[in-house]
Amino acid sequence: GDSVTQMEGPVTLSEEAFLTINCTYTATGYPSLFWYVQYPGEGLQLLLKATKADDKGSNKGFEATYRKETTSFHLEKGSVQVSDSAVYFCALSERNYGQNFVFGPGTRLSVLP
Amino acid sequence: DAGVIQSPRHEVTEMGQEVTLRCKPISGHNSLFWYRQTMMRGLELLIYFNNNVPIDDSGMPEDRFSAKMPNASFSTLKIQPSEPRDSAVYFCASSSTTGRAGANVLTFGAGSRLTVL
Numbered sequence: 519g520d521s522v523t524q525m526e527g528p529v530t531l532s533e534e535a536f537l538t539i540n541c542t543y544t545a546t547g548y549p550s551l552f553w554y555v556q557y558p559g560e561g562l563q564l565l566l567k568a569t570k571a572d573d574k575g576s577n578k579g580f581e582a583t584y585r586k587e588t589t590s591f592h593l594e595k596g597s598v599q600v601s602d603s604a605v606y607f608c609a610l611s612e613r614n615y616g617q618n619f620v621f622g623p624g625t626r627l628s629v630l631p
Numbered sequence: 632d633a634g635v636i637q638s639p640r641h642e643v644t645e646m647g648q649e650v651t652l653r654c655k656p657i658s659g660h661n662s663l664f665w666y667r668q669t670m671m672r673g674l675e676l677l678i679y680f681n682n683n684v685p686i687d688d689s690g691m692p693e694d695r696f697s698a699k700m701p702n703a704s705f706s707t708l709k710i711q712p713s714e715p716r717d718s719a720v721y722f723c724a725s726s727s728t729t730g731r732a733g734a735n736v737l738t739f740g741a742g743s744r745l746t747v748l
Binding site: 561 | 635664673674676679686687722724726735736737738739740741742
């Protein structure tokens with residue numbers, strides 16, 4: 519079945535550092551790929567998405583490129599802020615009957631001032 | 632749109648009691664998902680519906696858990712009887728599969744935090 523693998527956390531960075539969170543996936547078809555973010559005490563919210571190979575999703579300074587050849591969707595940000603501290607989830611979705619979403623285990627990011 | 636609405640936000644109950652969690656999906660969305668999140672097990676899919684029909688309930692832990700979706704605007708997750716190990720945050724989420732703009736994106740509610748004593 520489909521699966522998503524993320525780098526294990528927690529990740530601790532200083533403010534203005536460069537961020538990479540690795541994500542790789544296994545899928546039978548051609549999934550859409552997502553990054554969701556969860557701030558403390560809140561639900562998950564969509565950060566960015568890409569629906570086909572070579573697409574780049576971007577939002578709030580975060581970027582991720584859909585790499586079909588390496589089955590990856592790594593999340594990057596050039597300069598993190600304290601307010602980026604959260605848990606980040608990589609996910610995929612395939613359009614079959616009913617459409618299911620598969621999530622990775624999440625990576626906790628802490629940004630120190 | 633008000634987003635996905637869940638109630639209650641917090642529930643504290645005693646072991647053996649019945650718990651009912653409620654969810655109102657985004658209007659026009661035709662898929663609804665129930666997830667459970669704990670520190671130990673992370674985010675787990677319990678069940679999802681498409682057009683009010685349960686598609687995959689393989690994540691439902693055991694017979695104590697049941698979920699219904701009587702119409703397109705309402706779903707419930709019931710635990711009877713509840714046990715301390717059911718303590719978790721339960722999320723409802725909805726999406727659309729109809730191909731409109733914004734489709735194929737899962738939108739989460741704020742969650743219901745359940746504590747079973």
